[in-house]
Amino acid sequence: MLKKVLLCGLGGAVALTVGILLGHFGIKQGSTSPECVQDVDESVIAQFLAEVDNNQIQENLRQLTKVPHMATTAGDEETVKYMLKRWQDPDSGLDDAWREEYMVFLSFPDEKTPNRVSVVSPNGTAIFTVSEKEKPYTPDQEDPAVVQPYAAYSPAGNAKGKLVYANYGTMEDYTLLSKTVNLNNTIAIVKYGGAGRQAKAINGALFGVIGVLVYTEPKDINDNKMSDSSQTYPHSWYLPPTGVERGSYSSDFGDLLTPYLAAKEDTYRIPESDIKGIPPIPTQPIGFLDAYSLICELDGSPAPETWQGAFNCTYNFGGPGFKATSSFASSDVQMDIYNKGELRNSSNVMGVIRGSVEPDRYIIYGNHRDSWVHGAIDPSSGTAVMLEITRVLGKMVKAGRWKPRRSIIFGSWGAEEFGLIGSTEYAEEYYSKLRARTVAYINVDISVFGNATLQAQASPAAQSLVLTAAKQVKIPNKDSSVYDNWIQYSNRTSPTHGIIPNVGFLTGAGSDYAAFMHFLGITSMDISHAYDRSKTNARTYPAYHTAYDTFDYASKYIDPGFTSHQTVARTAGNVLLRLSDSLLLPFNSTDYAESLEQYLNTALKNFGSTLAQKKISVEPLSNAVAKFRAATNRLNELILNSNFKKESPLKARSINDQLMLLERAFLDPQAFPDKYGYRFDTISLLLQ
């Protein structure tokens, strides 16, 4: 027994006296060093929850949204400096903070020659022109730094042709349309939604389409509301008629010229002409006011019922072109697009609180910093929450009241809007180190879509952690927990746990978790607050990627009082503290097994008979899932039979390594060579 007494702790000379030993072991048999067995301290969590302040979040948001801060612009640089100032604050900052730059390929409209879309009569006169800017309702929209709506990575070019209406621009839509209309040399107008932005142009080009206009259908975003005199912002959260969703029109994430490599100054770049997955034809987004003027004039057969929208007219396919009775009769639509690609320096701002026991284990918490315009909700609602978390933790660190067991890294990513670029370049630059050491990635991008309920997507391993945190956070001014509220809005029946809030799968690439989850194989989570989907059909919050996503909009119509922001900060911060401080990582491998069993059952239900017909056996797959389940059971038994506070710290470390690397085991760099980024993540891709 005696031989099991060991000196512990990092550094420090050891001067033992028998007296102290007696005292110590007299008080607490089997006692242990805090440096080695530090575990989650519930009083630290309680203190954290108590100190998270909605007013501070509101002030953060006000600071972050003073000016538009599109990636690499002067406004973006202001936010870089603001983040650094906050994270370097002597009283509430982090252990260290710095910026990291990448030289990345972005796409912008030409300030001097704005993109232009018009209806041109046969004699060459422009008889109608699409709004170049969004109508101002507050001074925000008049800021000269508001970028003209455009489709990033659409090529420059001039296209003139008859207009057709192609629904969402999916392959099925164009196929159906092409049965009635010859699409050669046409311009297609399509709705956002139903397919990736870039897909609408890539698909169209296959049918001979030479230009694409993309608009936001009021049925899909505004619950059919269209009038700015009473119905839309500034009267509500709904999108005004001239509002235009900007966006990146690229399929892949990360810098497009340096796939799989960090975009440093001396990195090899592929030629621009080798970029894949972007529109091959000019593409431009427009508002629904302009779309109304175009679509309601279209000739041709009526489009199917499912293609119809909120406008008070029948949506026709197009002759191609306009009705003979229309003032646009015989006219073409002319697109003049002047976008240009540019290499720009984009910054990530990084901050760290060093771990005291396992500094070589990382919990990463991140959000992008760049917006399309003021970006109050996307992304600043998330950044405002991150800054409140770092303020509360920073104060504890600076006051010497707390140190995490593991290191916490905060990332304020650049150029996310152009394709998750900052986070992906970071993942590519530190590929080996991050894979070897990162326990988890927490993403809080848009923190609040609405006031109704918490929502989360996560790796199955982290489901129980998110639910534990949600149980512990109270709804402001109510007695019930975030968990109790959540389960009423969205739940599922788990074979193991019964009815629980529905934590979604993290299968897409909608925000900066993509490179961490799919490329590095790190257990990841995406946490936010949602609106009530039973009360609106809005695809997302209506001001998304428009000039109306401002502090005024956020504070009036998304989260008045900022209590939902506070809830997200408390929940995500709770998750963060449990990950950084728990002696044993709070991951549940049997939940992963349950998810695999679910996937398998779904696959069998959907494809079982087809596979059987083709004599393809699913037995190997079933066996693999069963073996995984058995392995998780053994791991759980090992954990249950351990007493980590009394055993060697190496035992917890070894089990934690297993838990940390669980997600990594699903990576296969050989899989799916045609799927950029995802090729590493077999699980996520198989689920898509």
Next chain:
Amino acid sequence: MLKKVLLCGLGGAVALTVGILLGHFGIKQGSTSPECVQDVDESVIAQFLAEVDNNQIQENLRQLTKVPHMATTAGDEETVKYMLKRWQDPDSGLDDAWREEYMVFLSFPDEKTPNRVSVVSPNGTAIFTVSEKEKPYTPDQEDPAVVQPYAAYSPAGNAKGKLVYANYGTMEDYTLLSKTVNLNNTIAIVKYGGAGRQAKAINGALFGVIGVLVYTEPKDINDNKMSDSSQTYPHSWYLPPTGVERGSYSSDFGDLLTPYLAAKEDTYRIPESDIKGIPPIPTQPIGFLDAYSLICELDGSPAPETWQGAFNCTYNFGGPGFKATSSFASSDVQMDIYNKGELRNSSNVMGVIRGSVEPDRYIIYGNHRDSWVHGAIDPSSGTAVMLEITRVLGKMVKAGRWKPRRSIIFGSWGAEEFGLIGSTEYAEEYYSKLRARTVAYINVDISVFGNATLQAQASPAAQSLVLTAAKQVKIPNKDSSVYDNWIQYSNRTSPTHGIIPNVGFLTGAGSDYAAFMHFLGITSMDISHAYDRSKTNARTYPAYHTAYDTFDYASKYIDPGFTSHQTVARTAGNVLLRLSDSLLLPFNSTDYAESLEQYLNTALKNFGSTLAQKKISVEPLSNAVAKFRAATNRLNELILNSNFKKESPLKARSINDQLMLLERAFLDPQAFPDKYGYRFDTISLLLQ
């Protein structure tokens, strides 16, 4: 201070008494638990070195070479059982031992219809036929299980054409030859060496060659000796005239039907027709007696001086075909090859000694078990050494005298001769686990090529470890060390260490280290004993892959007394013990930095001016090497400033993780998509 006392050790209730504590700390202030701070015990190493017995190795070899044990044959199964018996022995076995099977694609001649090569006169009569078997000198060669010499993975087929002589069958050789002779529809005879086996046929086919004969040139293997009445085995180590080198004629390693996946029964297999890198035309190896009969009859211009060999005739290109004055005049060479591909179950035999402190860290020691015939040297000399190491360690384990700090895994790989198959499938099956946990791989295949000196190839990180072990092992019956002897045969000047034995780079795929080093990125070593290269020009030991590689041959001409085997067992075992027991891993990162600097200087010397002309800057590469050097310096400083026996075991673990993963950091799964296996190892491929 007090708080730094921690209970340690895996499992076990803790019952402390003040008395024991007093006694313990009274004796040794700052004392620590053996479970947590177990370090290399030099007395264990000394004991190990003392117990390694040359006679035991000799007996191992005798057992292993009783019958031919080509992969998946009955003889192979006997060796499987023998390994299991030894490793499951209650007095000298391991903690556990088992077999693991893979269903792999092998290639064999047809027992009922042997391959046949003959000279056929214009009237269709065979006027000369190449020996089907090797001439017996001992009963070994008469064993019915001796496989007919063949080129594994050569296609079956019949080819008839005029003979030409194409030197080593490189692209340069065929190019030169084709300037004089029209190679369409010819049969080429080429020598072993100068290019991969399969390359000789792949290259030839590009020039219209329809069949390839490969022979062992006496100048390259026998120091020109050719007479079996006095010069060759059984009179010496030289190859008898009918000896034929068998071999795998494939470019890639691992099972050819399941690239990157473990070849389990239900694994997806590519169609045989999709296999790349094997001969497209019939190919057959022959002995130099038969080669002499063919080459000395060739017509045409004399081949260049560098193409000439040991035969007492001028080596001509071929007319194509034979001289008009020859009895073969106007005759063709006819090849009738009946090889067939088969799916066979091949076994790895695995054994393990579980680690007592860090069971989740692995040291892997391996060698293949399969041979072409009796395989006394290749591979049984290595297996005999491995069995002696496991006997000595097993005895210590079973007697409770020793437990390694980390786990030791022994692998007796199957089907190496067909392309490193058993080890590669193992690496593919346990890809994630092995990458996460394996500290090092030690390969001892052919343990003794000759009696002169130890030799080693290793990752630069392991150079110092191999040299440390070599310093500690004495040459049997001499006062000097293996190190002192080695440095006389092969040395280099290191900027850091001065003159040291030359440890080679592990860049090739000559044995089972390939999947560990290049695919998994594990620090690897290959250790053996060599002949004196100043005394012979032999490409390798002359009986390599022939029916003469027997116990009789090994014990008479390679290592009489088995003292070189003993030296290898002692050195490799010493390396193994240091890896498994050292508190801090015995890897040297600055030696890696030195190697990178060496590579860079060589690259600059060879390509610097060409690159400068093309305005390609080497600055980013130089900067990367300098940054690596700086990082290794920082790591070394951290190590020097640590006192691992007094600090938390987590500190050593974290630095060990860095040392373990150092090699992995050079992997890039995106690199070199056309290089199977190697695509993961940028360093090795850049060195080739």
